[in-house]
Amino acid sequence: MAVDFLRNRPPPAVRSGEFCEDGVVASTKRLTARSRAARDSGGSGRRAELLAIAGELFAIRGFLATTVRDIADAAGILSGSLYHHFDSKESMVDEILREFLDAQRETNEQVLREASDPRAAIIELIRRSFGAMRQYRAAIAIFQNESKYLGGFERFGYLQQAAEDFERVWTRVLQDGRSAGVFREDLDPKVTYRFIRDMVWTAVHWYDPSGTLTADGIADQYIKILCGGIVLRE
Amino acid sequence: MAVDFLRNRPPPAVRSGEFCEDGVVASTKRLTARSRAARDSGGSGRRAELLAIAGELFAIRGFLATTVRDIADAAGILSGSLYHHFDSKESMVDEILREFLDAQRETNEQVLREASDPRAAIIELIRRSFGAMRQYRAAIAIFQNESKYLGGFERFGYLQQAAEDFERVWTRVLQDGRSAGVFREDLDPKVTYRFIRDMVWTAVHWYDPSGTLTADGIADQYIKILCGGIVLRE
Amino acid sequence: MAVDFLRNRPPPAVRSGEFCEDGVVASTKRLTARSRAARDSGGSGRRAELLAIAGELFAIRGFLATTVRDIADAAGILSGSLYHHFDSKESMVDEILREFLDAQRETNEQVLREASDPRAAIIELIRRSFGAMRQYRAAIAIFQNESKYLGGFERFGYLQQAAEDFERVWTRVLQDGRSAGVFREDLDPKVTYRFIRDMVWTAVHWYDPSGTLTADGIADQYIKILCGGIVLRE
């Protein structure tokens, strides 16, 4: 009875409940649509297409729980055929994560260059992070869920690096804001950073691009909470 | 190059960096100490001991990435011997998660019974949640990380149930608070709930019980942010 | 630790040590040069070229260890493109081996026709065998190394035939020599045959055409040993 527990994965049916709140969920149909878009938009064709499929699955099911056969099935080919395009399963995550992190790094730098003051910078960083969910939803989820696991392998050392870079940027802004008297002094910037980071990134788990809440809408509410708390000013 | 990347698990050395912020990390030594404690404290002896070991590993490495051999090794026995104590690997997580969720449910009810008003209730709920990290750190991490995966199996349907119960409780308090004029009206209770939930639970990923920040300390700061935002009142 | 050991083929760097004594080794550059020669010398052009490349690789790495991609890579084309020239991988070895064996058979017959006496015949057979190393080095190595494996397939039944023909020729000469009082009587012709055969063929494993020892030089020394032993006559 217990035997096949791990193998007998439940039908990949998408549960719509709140528990699994899967903003990252994608039916095969959506994947196909997506893929075609990727091809048209001039990606490297089949490669980008397959990467998108793999990314969604990694995000939904987890990296370990996704087999290369799953990916191949979703793509309508045999598992061996994937190796015509990629070295290995980890090469796929690797590519997915690098693309996202590179973009994110650039965004961070741009915001820092252009922001007028710490308050504006933080708000813009948050807004941009939410914005990234549109393009990099799967990558963000993977980065969050699998960093602990993947980070243990040399090849993925850059994940830790990226996390550190990230922290440095945000913490500096928070620090500057505190020094400038914009942020409260009774908050530890490091704790605050983590607070914000978690707040932003975890939204990817339940954010549904096809739902009524837009990324911008969520960002606005989160910014409100951050700026004023949830409690009314007395 | 691809070289069996996934098999060559890196030495279970504990990285101290921020990236892996592993509050859940436990060396074999600590596991052993822990286990002995569990035995002494009158659990069902060996069973509780093994459960503690399994829990830590599931929390650190993930459920799928933890093999029964890992657990057995950490316990100093052979993998087959585990089956004298447990039906299966999933029975172990099952037990770990149920214990935690039962306790949590009770806590929630108690808080609701005893809280004088919504504001106090929310604050107490947050404080208690952080408090749970002391006893249920591993369980919390597992609940967070593996719910998506485990929730897909009938046996673990109760995880979704628990998440919904949770949401119901918190949302009601937030709702009541808003109606009573305690919380801002421009915040969607559902978004707010998710915000708080993520904020609280994700802390488990980096909370280090042996670090300088106490669970209570973090709770305080988070409550401050929630109540007043990070921006100084002008 | 096990780490896909078999896949991670070491760089095809050529070790010059005695251990691998690879007379058959050929860098890509040498292969190319060789191939061009083959083309000029009027073979069927590209076909002969590819055959030369395949032969070298089969000789160096072994038939099983050489993938069609290895061959294609060395030829600067894609693996699928090889199938415009050859039916299959085995067609390649087949052709390589047949060409060599045909030539060898002819040589043997010629020597037998022309030799004045058993002693001269044996010496000439040895000399010619060593001479063949110039033109058929790869084929000889393949014949030696892969006969056991290939011989098991119907298609390559002729390998066994060739070996038997070979033995028949040599054994007859040895027999004749013994009857004629030229060779010692206390030696079993069959054992002697094997001795000589192994002696001759194994040289291909360490013979280096670009080294100081010429094929003729080695032949001379071997003939000396055969005729007089290594021990000084007292």
Place this chain on the structure above:
Amino acid sequence: MAVDFLRNRPPPAVRSGEFCEDGVVASTKRLTARSRAARDSGGSGRRAELLAIAGELFAIRGFLATTVRDIADAAGILSGSLYHHFDSKESMVDEILREFLDAQRETNEQVLREASDPRAAIIELIRRSFGAMRQYRAAIAIFQNESKYLGGFERFGYLQQAAEDFERVWTRVLQDGRSAGVFREDLDPKVTYRFIRDMVWTAVHWYDPSGTLTADGIADQYIKILCGGIVLRE
């Protein structure tokens, strides 16, 4: 047609012809008998048993051509079960080769210590090498056939080392013999060494322990050739 050539291995029937001259061949029945012997003779039990089976197959079919399923089938278990005893397929060859090389090294040293003069030393070395065929037939064949392939992997660097050690020992004896006027001066010791080495080791390919020719018998004949050549003294 060509398609399945490599997979459709011919029935493991043992060809008795001279071509494949398989002294290393062993029917499953013989394997089983052998294995039982190994167990009784106090080896590490099942492990030694499996190693013997694997060794025979590696020797007969080649390392690459032998699948772990072949080994498991021959042992009457499933392929996965092999991994209860060994890390990997290469761990098996590794163990087989090391055992043989260790024994051989010791033998060499002993002969050198005890031999009265170069002539006796060479003869004894040859005799002992042939003698080793009794206990290490499979290992010798593997060492010969697979060194080129295996030697390319770091793990098997010791194969090259062993070959060099070997050469050093034999060459020194030959050198000494020449200086002492025992061996002919017109023979290059290095060539002579290779000659002898090949002569000795290649016999493993056709030596049949159950045949009429004993290892000692072959050794005697070979020594005769070496000492007196095949040609009668005029």
Place this chain on the structure above:
DNA sequence: GATGAATGAGGGTTCATTCAT
């Protein structure tokens, strides 16, 4: 309670080969 040998299903990956373009 534990061992050690084994199972059986499946996982990632390789590779000879095919074929439309």
Place this chain on the structure above:
DNA sequence: AATGAATGAACCCTCATTCAT
């Protein structure tokens, strides 16, 4: 002649689980 995408079978290996001792 060659490409590039795909096939399909097999390969080495892993791992949860069972069970006789």
